[in-house]
Amino acid sequence: MISPPTNASAPTAIVRVPLLHYALAWVSLLLACLASTVCADSFETQRSKMIELIRQDVIETSQFIGTEKFDLRVMSVMARVPRHEFVPKEERAHAYENRPLPIGHGQTISQPYIVALMTDLLKVGVSDRVLEIGTGSGYQAAVLAELVREVRTIEIIEPLGRSASARLLRLGYNNIHSRIGDGYYGWPEYGPYDAIIVTAAAGHVPPPLLTQLRPGGRLVIPVGSRFFVQDLLLVKKNLAGQLSTRQILPVRFVPLTGGH
Amino acid sequence: MINGFAREAEYSVSERPPFVSVALISAGALAYELLLLRLFSIIQWHHFAYMAISLAMLGIGASGTFLALLQGRLLPHFRTFYIACLAVFGPATVGCYALAQRVVFHPEEIFWGAGQLLHLVIIYLLLSIPFFFSGCAVGISLIRYQKRIPMVYAADLTGAGFGSLILMAGLVLVFPLQCLALVGLIGVCATVVALCELRMQPRLGLIVLVAVITLPALIWSWRGELLISPYKPLSQATRVVGARVIEQLSGPLGLVTVVANDVVPLRYAPGLSLHAVTGPPPQLGIFTDAGNMSAITASSDKSPANHFDQLTSALPYHLGQPETVLVLGAGGGSGVLQALRLGATQVDAVELNSNVVHLVGTRFQEFSGGLYQRPEVRVHTGDARGFVAVNRKSFDLIQLNLLDTYSTSISGLNALGENYLYTVEAFQSYFKRLSPNGYLAITRWLRVPPRDALKLLMTSVDALRSIGVDNPKERIVLIRSWATSTLLVKNSAVTSTEIAALRHFCAKRGFDLAYYPTMPRTEANRYNVLRQPWFFDGATAVLSDQSEEFIAQYKFDITPATDNRPYFARFLKWRTVPEILSLWGQGGGALMEWGYMVLIATLIQAIAGSVLLVLVPLGWLRRRHPQRRSISQFQLVICFAAIGLAFLFIEMVFIQRFVLFLHQPIYSAVAVLTSFLIFAALGATWAHRFSQRGRPAQGIVFAVVGICLIATSYVAALGPVFNLFSASSLLIRLGVTSLLIAPLAFCMGMPFPLALVRVAAVQPTFVPWAWAINSSASVVSAVLAMILAVHFGFTLVVLLAMALYVLALLSLPKNGQRVPWA
CATH class of the missing domain: 1.20.1250 (Growth Hormone; Chain: A;)
Structure with a gap:
């Protein structure tokens, strides 16, 4: 499902050139492959470190976010999805740092801890169908796609939506369906959904999205600015169709000295 | 040489x-x-x-x-x-x-x-x-x-x-x-x-x-x-498919841009109830300086804008029947439209920016359904405090709605701008304009853990006590949605009928009760559940007898803002900073107040830059002229740094202080700055006499004594003078501003040139160095003045400036004097 990063575009341009150039091309291809393998390894190592960091953060925050540890499936997906593929080239060196990164057009890719937390809060199952509002670079969709049957994602900024769609296709995510347009009305043709995630934060929860949430389903919205998530709004719809919400502070913080 | x-x-x-x-x-x-x-x-x-x-x-x-x-x-x-x-x-x-x-x-x-x-x-x-x-x-x-x-x-x-x-x-x-x-x-x-x-x-x-x-x-x-x-709200809005800028107006209060989008309509309904069936009708976005968004909502029978009833700010219309409403900070007119939709018969709207009033009232009159042309609406262009001070009418409801954008509020970037709308004195003036059973309603973006809501509560309590209300907590109601909180302060005790209406209002919309008189804890934190009922606990604590202890132990600064320290949006306590930094990996950064940290970073850099600029030539000068040094460099630094610091201390405080008097920050900045500079120039011209007579020190003594006397009297008298002329026309207030500043600025224009004359007489090569010291100190001063004002208030900054002038006088370079350090 995940293809390793390659850098093999060099030889295509030098098909009809002399022998020396052939040799040079092969050497460069070899070097490129070597570099790509080394990078892949290095990215894998970085990813493992990132997972370890998230694990520690979860242990510290467990009481506050209402869970002892994240779902093992979530953690293993976080350890697999190549986050560096979802950030601009100039940010790749930081791809596995526990920080948000700019992805152009004034948008960001959330910090891994928050992505893991939001994914965990959705409590998705393998047969679930998920709707995402705000594709961004496609990272959150990719994480979810490895956990569920189908992900539908809508992006409002055209260039972002196009590049994310191409990226997800290239990386082999066949169960992600993306669309460019207004996410406010959701994607009713394929609803209801078991889980909805609204990464493009709004001042209110669009009423149509709540309609498209299946009874027993969950909806998550990060509240805050592009680089700092203040808290996460978790909306649950019970089997009777009634809504309840929780506002979850991602950090282990109590406002009162000596408070609990 | x-x-x-x-x-x-x-x-x-x-x-x-x-x-x-x-x-x-x-x-x-x-x-x-x-x-x-x-x-x-x-x-x-x-x-x-x-x-x-x-x-x-x-x-x-x-x-x-x-x-x-x-x-x-x-x-x-x-x-x-x-x-x-x-x-x-x-x-x-x-x-x-x-x-x-x-x-x-x-x-x-x-x-x-x-x-x-x-x-x-x-x-x-x-x-x-x-x-x-x-x-x-x-x-x-x-x-x-x-x-x-x-x-x-x-x-x-x-x-x-x-x-x-x-x-x-x-x-x-x-x-x-x-x-x-x-x-x-x-x-x-x-x-x-x-x-x-x-x-x-x-x-x-x-x-x-x-x-x-x-x-x-x-x-x-x-x-x-x-x-x-690209991260500013205007950029975000214009990148959306179908967005187009349809109007742009420039003015000293900001660049106002209107964005329309027929493909993906703007939908601005902060904190809309999850039980709402529909969102807002078509809207136009108004962005000031590419941020500070507000919306002009289409108003017609086809688009009835029913969403206004599904916001926390609709609460006062359900507790009573407010007929006369004052909306402070009208923006795109949402508050006005809400009032009309929910039964008000007379709405007065105050908006600072005349360009915004023009957009809603004239340019997009058709879109807004002639909102500002309706007979029951009166629009006033000006500052809210100024309006409340001058106007003698009373209102059943005074509404202060979300006045700053979401991202600014959340990231705390607005932590240090002065804001006279949320001070104890401001609340006192609002209460004076309320009818006997009127409400003051303030809606803010919700922040978890609570900050704004608790500080507003404290401000209300202090203001009520100062006007002789013995039991303020009988008058207070606080509710919250997941995105906004609304504080209601009544001009009399909240009745049981109102409490019943309040419960009904919240239950129907899924809003949480955070405080009302006699509210049990079990009623809190029901719909939008927080880990603890922080809002109820906080509100109960600040309204109890142990409020001082609670405020001291609370990790954010929720002491009320005053006109002497009008920084409502500052919540950071230094002792909380290490904890926030340790929580960085979990997203703790959102708890920080970046505006304030930026100010501190600016100060550190300004000091470092200044020291470098001052010390570099010192080393050179000492090497170059070891034998000719006839002036103490240490004293020189003290003298010119003190003058630079003091001048800007007073200037900065006056710019901020006069906002209250002139009612618009921009008038204050221009009037105070121009008056200070021109009268200081007159002072400097007059100082030339002392220079010609070869008695610069005498001139400085005269100036410093003058500054101390005038500044001291202003510390005491500025408030009453402001009150005396608060109802006067802007022209008169501008004249009074100039007159008040004139003598002070006149004296303040003298010390620097006279001290420089003294330096030129003793050691001419040090003149540019003194210029460098003074300029660098001015940079540090502008930032330091703000930090000191945030912590200690304006009065202390003025007193410090006086002390600095005295210090400058004492450290004035004297002929042939040498100090071992130098």
Whole structure:
């Protein structure tokens, strides 16, 4: 499902050139492959470190976010999805740092801890169908796609939506369906959904999205600015169709000295 | 070299200094500084704009350092150097800005990686270049015409005073980037005038060269476009499919942009109930300085805007039947429309920005359904505090709605702007305008853990107690949705009927009760569940007898803002910072208050930059003239640093203090700044007499005594004077402002030139160094004044300024004096 990063575009341009150039091309291809393998390894190592960091953060925050540890499936997906593929080239060196990164057009890719937390809060199952509002670079969709049957994602900024769609296709995510347009009305043709995630934060929860949430389903919205998530709004719809919400502070913080 | 200096000095006696070009270049520099603040507030965020420009001002300090090092070589070529500085200033203003706005920089990202820091430094350096040249021009004039230092200084101040006026006029007439062309043009004028003043005839080739550089810069500036950060709300809105800018208006209060989108409509309904069936009807987005969004909502029978009833701000309309409503901060008119939809019969709306009023009332009158033309609506353009102070009407409801944008509020970038709407005194004045059973309703973005809501509660309690209400908690109601909180303060005790209506209102919309008199804890935290009922617990604690203990233990500063310390949005406690930093990996950064941290970072950098600029020439001067040192450098530093700090301390406090009197921050900035600079220039001119008599110290004593007497009386009397004239017309208030500032500024204009005269008499080579010290101290002072005001209030800053003036007097360089340190 995940293809390793390659850098093999060099030889295509030098098909009809002399022998020396052939040799040079092969050497460069070899070097490129070597570099790509080394990078892949290095990215894998970085990813493992990132997972370890998230694990520690979860242990510290467990009481506050209402869970002892994240779902093992979530953690293993976080350890697999190549986050560096979802950030601009100039940010790749930081791809596995526990920080948000700019992805152009004034948008960001959330910090891994928050992505893991939001994914965990959705409590998705393998047969679930998920709707995402705000594709961004496609990272959150990719994480979810490895956990569920189908992900539908809508992006409002055209260039972002196009590049994310191409990226997800290239990386082999066949169960992600993306669309460019207004996410406010959701994607009713394929609803209801078991889980909805609204990464493009709004001042209110669009009423149509709540309609498209299946009874027993969950909806998550990060509240805050592009680089700092203040808290996460978790909306649950019970089997009777009634809504309840929780506002979850991602950090282990109590406002009162000596408070609990 | 010293001999060379002396020769030049003698020569200068018979020559008239180029007063007009000095004034013009100073006007250009000040206009450039203020304009940069405007431009960067649009393309970036206000506080980073403030930081970048504060530090760029070190360019003037650097000019002093540069002159201190090279004065011997430059003075023989005074005229050429002076003209060159003026000629470069014009194109540099435009060119440096054009380059600086291309530097990719995002403020919030700076807290996640060091890469952005380098970009920030490049911005500082670029922006400092024009200040360096203007500083060189004024500095070299002070060195050359040392016998007329006060007069040259007076020309500098007068020019600067008019610079702020010119810019304000420019901002009214043209767009901000076009103003940059005007500033560049001032540089060109200064050059031409200087050529006449110095009777120079440059070669044609040189004129062509300057024109070739300058003209394209001016044309670019006139026709160019602002590169707005992609993270600003306007950029975000315009990147959406179908978005188009349909109107843009410029004014001193900001650049107002209207965005329409027929494909993906704007939907602004902060904190809409999850039980709402529909969202808002079509809207237009109004963005001020590419941020601060508000919406004009289409109002017609087809689009009835029923969503207004599903917001927390609808609460007062369900507890009583408010008929007369005052909406403070009308913006796009949402509050007015809400009031009309929910049964008000008379709505008064106050909006500061006349351009916004024009947009809602005239330009998009049809879209808004003639909202401001309705007989039951009256719109007032002006400041909310001013309106409440002057107007004698009483209202059933006073509404203060979300006045700042979401991202600003959440990231705490608004932590240090003065805001007189949320002070104890402001609340007192609101209560005076309420009818006997009227409500004051304040809606803010919700922040978890609670900050704004609790501070507003405290402010209400203090205000109620100060007007003689014994039991304030009987009058208070607080509710919250997941996105907003609404605080209601009634002008009498909340009744059981109202409590029943309150319960019903919240239950129907899924809003949480956070406080009402006699509320049990079990009723809190039911719908939108927090880990603990923090809002109820906090509200109960601050309304209890143990409130002081709670406030001390609370990790955020929720002590009420006052007119003496009007910084409502500041919540950070220093002791909480280490904990927040330790929670960084879990997203703890959202708990930080970045605006305040940026201010601290600015101060640290300003101090470091200043020390560098002051110490570099010191080392050189000591090496160069070890035997001729007849002045204590330590005293020199103290003296000029003290004068620089004190001047800006008082100026900054007055600019902020007079906002309350003139009701508009921009009037205050221009009126106070212009008055200070022009009357200080008069003081400097008068100081020339002391200089001519060879008694500069006497003049400084006179000035310092004057400053202390006047400033002390103002600390006590400014409040009553403001009250006396609060109902007067703006023209009268502007006149009173000038009259109040005149004597103080007059005295404040004297110490610097007279101290410089003393230095010139004792050790002429130290004149540019003193200029560098003073300029650098001014940069530090502007930032330090704000930090001190945030913590201790305006009064203390003024008292400190007085102490600094006394210190300057005591450390005035004396003939032949040497101190072991030096």
